[in-house]
Amino acid sequence: xxxxxxxxxxxxxxxxxxxxxxxxxxxxxxxxxxxxxxxxxxxxxxxxxxxxxxxxxxxxxxxxxxxxxxxxxxxxxxxxxxxxxxxxxxxxxxxxxxxxxxxxxxxxxxxxxxxxxxxxxxxxxxxxxxxxxxxxxxxxxxxxxxxxxxxxxxxxxxxxxxxxxxxxxxxxxxxxxxxxxxxxxxxxxxx
Amino acid sequence: xxxxxxxxxxxxxxxxxxxxxxxxxxxxxxxxxxxxxxxxxxxxxxxxxxxxxxxxxxxxxxxxxxxxxxxxxxxxxxxxxxxxxxxxxxxxxxxxxxxxxxxxxxxxxxxxxxxxxxxxxxxxxxxxxxxxxxxxxxxxxxxxxxxxxxxxxxxxxxxxxxxxxxxxxxxxxxxxxxxxxxxxxxxxxxx
Numbered sequence: 001x002x003x004x005x006x007x008x009x010x011x012x013x014x015x016x017x018x019x020x021x022x023x024x025x026x027x028x029x030x031x032x033x034x035x036x037x038x039x040x041x042x043x044x045x046x047x048x049x050x051x052x053x054x055x056x057x058x059x060x061x062x063x064x065x066x067x068x069x070x071x072x073x074x075x076x077x078x079x080x081x082x083x084x085x086x087x088x089x090x091x092x093x094x095x096x097x098x099x100x101x102x103x104x105x106x107x108x109x110x111x112x113x114x115x116x117x118x119x120x121x122x123x124x125x126x127x128x129x130x131x132x133x134x135x136x137x138x139x140x141x142x143x144x145x146x147x148x149x150x151x152x153x154x155x156x157x158x159x160x161x162x163x164x165x166x167x168x169x170x171x172x173x174x175x176x177x178x179x180x181x182x183x184x185x186x187x188x189x190x191x
Numbered sequence: 192x193x194x195x196x197x198x199x200x201x202x203x204x205x206x207x208x209x210x211x212x213x214x215x216x217x218x219x220x221x222x223x224x225x226x227x228x229x230x231x232x233x234x235x236x237x238x239x240x241x242x243x244x245x246x247x248x249x250x251x252x253x254x255x256x257x258x259x260x261x262x263x264x265x266x267x268x269x270x271x272x273x274x275x276x277x278x279x280x281x282x283x284x285x286x287x288x289x290x291x292x293x294x295x296x297x298x299x300x301x302x303x304x305x306x307x308x309x310x311x312x313x314x315x316x317x318x319x320x321x322x323x324x325x326x327x328x329x330x331x332x333x334x335x336x337x338x339x340x341x342x343x344x345x346x347x348x349x350x351x352x353x354x355x356x357x358x359x360x361x362x363x364x365x366x367x368x369x370x371x372x373x374x375x376x377x378x379x380x381x382x
Contacts, residue, residue, distance in 0.1 A: 078380045113312075120311040121304075142369070145348055146376035153340035157333070178333070185337035186377055189269045 009047040011037045013101065016054040020108045025051070025115060055105055055115065058094060059122045063129045065090035070133040079134045079143055083151035084179050086133075088172040091155070096171050103163040127152045150186075154178040200238040202228045204292065207245040211299045216242070216306060246296055246306065249285060250313045254320045256281035261324040270325045270334055274342035275370050277324075279363040282346070287362050294354040318343045341377075345369040 015036035019028040030051055034044045048054050069086025077085065095102050109115045127148045134144035158174040168174075206227035210219040221242055225235045239245050260277025268276070286293050300306045318339045325335035349365040359365075 117308040117312045121308045142372035143376045146373040149344035150377045181333035182337040185334045186271050186341045
């Protein structure tokens with residue numbers, strides 16, 4: 001896992017994002033990233049396994065926080081509410097204070113089909129982890145699975161909205177709004 | 192797009208699925224597939240652009256059918272119902288009669304991380320197309336987007352269940368059940 005000392009990982013991240021945006025992810029090397037950051041490739045590899053991990057290195061920690069957050073919800077919390085609550089806490093802790101960097105990351109991932117596929121795969125991993133955490137609370141497969149799909153959809157669309165303005169509402173508020181929008185969108189028509 | 196004459200595409204598909212299952216997708220060549228099918232590589236390329244298209248060649252046609260099906264629903268049909276109705280019709284037309292082949296395809300895709308990412312990417316393309324088709328019916332972005340996410344989640348989980356038995360209920364019935372399960376899973380707790 002990357003560590004976020006301002007003089008290490010964060011400088012490397014900024015340099016990497018600059019280069020990915022300027023010349024594309026594929027054409028950027030670790031040596032260039034280290035040079036731009038004024039550091040050595042060796043320092044790069046102290047923080048990241050490869051250049052892709054600059055973009056995806058936080059996903060495992062995020063997933064673990066969400067799983068822990070679900071386990072800590074009171075037993076009576078309904079499954080989707082537990083998942084969304086845990087997502088909000090993890091987003092607060094890891095992303096709320098880094099909107100500019102997350103926004104840049106989004107643009108880089110969106111611009112590259114391979115990175116986009118990787119991002120979808122990480123979201124699927126997150127959904128699998130949420131499903132397992134909900135099953136561990138006694139929910140059946142269908143309930144846990146669909147609550148997990150819904151929670152990750154809510155998060156994904158809330159984050160998209162959050163990265164579209166520099167000073168809009170905080171992420172947890174957009175997540176709450178998105179949950180309401182999802183529930184309205186899938187509710188059966190009134191008889 | 193592949194065509195499904197029994198003496199062409201279908202024989203090649205069977206040969207390809209046999210080889211992918213026996214020796215893995217990565218280690219299988221087009222020449223081997225053609226040879227196993229008793230055909231020439233040239234015939235292979237009349238049907239498929241490459242070996243990956245044997246697995247993913249139907250996704251564009253499926254997407255087009257779903258989009259058309261949504262457009263043809265009566266204007267008053269709620270968005271998620273329109274999407275699910277269109278999915279059921281497309282599944283009936285393209286997959287219901289091919290359970291064994293679809294099941295084999297699933298196992299091959301699941302066994303290979305790169306194919307799994309590609310599959311997720313095709314599902315995301317489908318969700319984007321459903322969202323666009325729902326917006327064209329006048330639904331706002333949130334409603335169209337979440338209805339699209341829900342519809343593709345319903346389809347994915349129904350298909351997983353469908354491929355688990357050789358003679359269980361038809362796909363459209365599993366899709367209807369899954370829609371009910373999703374609605375129950377995301378509904379707010381009764382006050």
